[in-house]
Amino acid sequence: MDTEFWVIQVFNGISYGALLFLLAGGLSLIFGVMRIVNLSHGSYFMLGGYVALTVIWTTDLWVLSIPLAALTIAMVGLIMERVFLRPLGFDPLRQVLMTVGFAFLFQQGALDIWGGDSLDITPPEVLTESVVIADVYFPLYRVFMIAVAVAIGVTIWLTMEKTRMGAMVRAAVDDSEMARGVGVDTSRVSMFIFALGAFLAALGGVIGGAFLGVYPGLDFEILPIAFAVVIIGGMGSLGGAAVGSLIVGLADNFGKALFPEISYFTLYAPMVLILALKPTGLFGRE
Amino acid sequence: MSEKTKIIIVAAVLVALLAVTPFANSFVILLITQALIFAILAMSLDILLGFTGLPSLGQAAYLGVGAYLTAILATNYQFGLDGSFWVVIVLGMMLGAVTAAFFGLFAIRATGVYFLMITLALGQCVWGLAYRWNSLTGGDNGINMPGRPEFGIDLADDLTFFYVVFGFFVATLVVLHLLVKSPFGRSLVGIRESELRMRILGYNTWLHKYIAFIIAGGFGGLAGVLWAFLNGLVSPEDVILTTSVDALLMVVLGGPGTLVGATIGAGVVVFLREYLSTLVTWWQYVLGGVYVLTILYLPGGLMGIPERIRQRRTLSAAAERAKAVSASQ
Numbered sequence: 001m002d003t004e005f006w007v008i009q010v011f012n013g014i015s016y017g018a019l020l021f022l023l024a025g026g027l028s029l030i031f032g033v034m035r036i037v038n039l040s041h042g043s044y045f046m047l048g049g050y051v052a053l054t055v056i057w058t059t060d061l062w063v064l065s066i067p068l069a070a071l072t073i074a075m076v077g078l079i080m081e082r083v084f085l086r087p088l089g090f091d092p093l094r095q096v097l098m099t100v101g102f103a104f105l106f107q108q109g110a111l112d113i114w115g116g117d118s119l120d121i122t123p124p125e126v127l128t129e130s131v132v133i134a135d136v137y138f139p140l141y142r143v144f145m146i147a148v149a150v151a152i153g154v155t156i157w158l159t160m161e162k163t164r165m166g167a168m169v170r171a172a173v174d175d176s177e178m179a180r181g182v183g184v185d186t187s188r189v190s191m192f193i194f195a196l197g198a199f200l201a202a203l204g205g206v207i208g209g210a211f212l213g214v215y216p217g218l219d220f221e222i223l224p225i226a227f228a229v230v231i232i233g234g235m236g237s238l239g240g241a242a243v244g245s246l247i248v249g250l251a252d253n254f255g256k257a258l259f260p261e262i263s264y265f266t267l268y269a270p271m272v273l274i275l276a277l278k279p280t281g282l283f284g285r286e
Numbered sequence: 287m288s289e290k291t292k293i294i295i296v297a298a299v300l301v302a303l304l305a306v307t308p309f310a311n312s313f314v315i316l317l318i319t320q321a322l323i324f325a326i327l328a329m330s331l332d333i334l335l336g337f338t339g340l341p342s343l344g345q346a347a348y349l350g351v352g353a354y355l356t357a358i359l360a361t362n363y364q365f366g367l368d369g370s371f372w373v374v375i376v377l378g379m380m381l382g383a384v385t386a387a388f389f390g391l392f393a394i395r396a397t398g399v400y401f402l403m404i405t406l407a408l409g410q411c412v413w414g415l416a417y418r419w420n421s422l423t424g425g426d427n428g429i430n431m432p433g434r435p436e437f438g439i440d441l442a443d444d445l446t447f448f449y450v451v452f453g454f455f456v457a458t459l460v461v462l463h464l465l466v467k468s469p470f471g472r473s474l475v476g477i478r479e480s481e482l483r484m485r486i487l488g489y490n491t492w493l494h495k496y497i498a499f500i501i502a503g504g505f506g507g508l509a510g511v512l513w514a515f516l517n518g519l520v521s522p523e524d525v526i527l528t529t530s531v532d533a534l535l536m537v538v539l540g541g542p543g544t545l546v547g548a549t550i551g552a553g554v555v556v557f558l559r560e561y562l563s564t565l566v567t568w569w570q571y572v573l574g575g576v577y578v579l580t581i582l583y584l585p586g587g588l589m590g591i592p593e594r595i596r597q598r599r600t601l602s603a604a605a606e607r608a609k610a611v612s613a614s615q
Binding site: 035039084088092093096098100101102103104105107111220223224227228231261262263264265267269271272275276 | 343396403407408418
């Protein structure tokens with residue numbers, strides 16, 4: 001194991017982490033604002049990939065598929081939140097079962113529409129090349145993934161810190177009752193956050209579709225990993241989600257490379273430890 | 287309905303099941319056996335969810351350790367394929383309980399959403415080991431069982447195996463029923479209703495929850511041993527998240543806090559997954575629909591329906607009376 005091995009593994013870990021950030025950033029915000037354990041979040045990721053494929057098949061435009069898929073799934077999330085989750089009130093168990101029911105419905109729907117084969121999203125040719133730095137090959141697509149995650153992360157961070165809407169979201173995360181008391185429409189904040197979460201997950205699905213593929217079962221495969229990110233980083237904290245994504249991305253890569261037999265264990269055991277020692281995650285607040 | 291009538295009804299239904307099953311075809315016998323095994327798992331979860339108020343999202347882990355123990359003993363050591371079957375049953379329950387005792391150290395402190403998350407993470411740890419620890423678990427392919435035990439009676443016969451599973455099911459039902467009726471069981475319900483009050487009354491609520499967690503793990507392990515022998519294959523599929531979620535649905539659908547409800551729920555879910563899926567390709571719509579509709583319209587589960595009908599009747603009778611009174615005035 002020389003330097004090259006470490007450089008490549010770190011780079012792969014970071015780029016996988018970038019993808020996880022897209023998936024889990026929204027989940028973390030949803031959890032922070034609404035305390036919902038959303039088990040259909042993996043479905044948004046999978047459906048994002050499938051919708052993007054349809055857009056690519058019909059228009060042949062990869063660039064167009066990203067916003068279209070993300071917006072479509074954001075609408076799905078918005079409807080789900082308004083019609084089904086909002087009337088439930090706060091009851092974690094019922095929310096879990098409700099969202100898992102939807103995950104099954106989405107799974108069957110996807111199977112009926114797109115079939116059972118594993119599909120691939122082919123990115124434009126430019127992104128399939130590699131850059132060579134000091135004799136190490138860096139696939140451009142992974143660089144692109146990191147760039148997208150950073151751009152999205154910075155945008156959301158600025159929105160949270162600088163705008164009125166962002167301030168409302170932060171207020172709802174910190175103390176939703178108090179926020180309601182001073183006139184923040186927390187119901188609308190929840191709707192916005194849920195749609196944003198679905199949007200980001202679908203975006204992740206499109207971008208991840210090029211190297212994970214899009215197939216039935218992807219939803220439940222990716223979901224626990226998203227939860228690991230959220231738990232480790234701290235629920236409701238965007239910065240936490242970013243750090244959590246990096247940790248999980250790196251742990252996953254090095255776990256698979258160094259200790260393949262217990263690689264998933266090395267992913268979930270830290271999650272257990274953090275939950276047991278500091279239930280609010282590394283960066284979450286009480 | 288008095289407690290006694292309820293017990294008589296349950297006993298009558300069980301006797302009827304025992305009498306009818308031999309006449310069913312072999313596929314149905316396997317289906318009923320599977321439903322009984324998952325009923326054991328669902329009842330073990332009900333002790334946590336229904337009686338103690340702990341929504342565990344990782345109950346499949348105990349099914350998994352029981353099943354993998356059985357498979358590893360059977361394939362590597364040819365152990366458990368004769369009279370030692372009974373030893374494997376005990377070992378499976380013990381391993382389930384020990385795993386729960388270890389996991390409980392992390393999980394019991396947490397409440398509500400955090401309990402859900404930490405049990406999910408613990409369940410995923412078990413899945414991760416099952417999926418990747420190739421040399422022990424066979425990885426993705428799982429482990430094929432060499433067959434069912436034979437000791438005077440041959441469990442390879444599906445009907446004989448059904449009788450054995452039926453026996454374990456009834457034993458579990460009786461033991462857990464006695465448990466929830468015992469002072470210990472009442473203290474669990476007290477914790478569910480108000481943990482703070484129980485603590486003020488001087489109960490060590492952490493210990494009570496911890497013991498309930500271990501008992502649930504033990505019976506989960508029992509279900510795992512039986513499942514390994516029934517299915518003939520133990521794979522990571524048995525410990526995935528959806529198995530744990532299914533177990534939760536069984537309890538909630540049947541009616542949390544009623545062991546019979548968990549059994550009915552197990553029957554419905556197994557029927558949907560195993561039988562309906564052989565008939566139609568769109569069975570997952572039904573399964574997903576059952577999830578959503580249960581949550582929207584059946585907060586007390588199937589066992590809560592009679593109560594709701596009674597309430598509605600009382601309400602409409604009261605409305606009638608009010609109407610009559612206002613008409614006479």
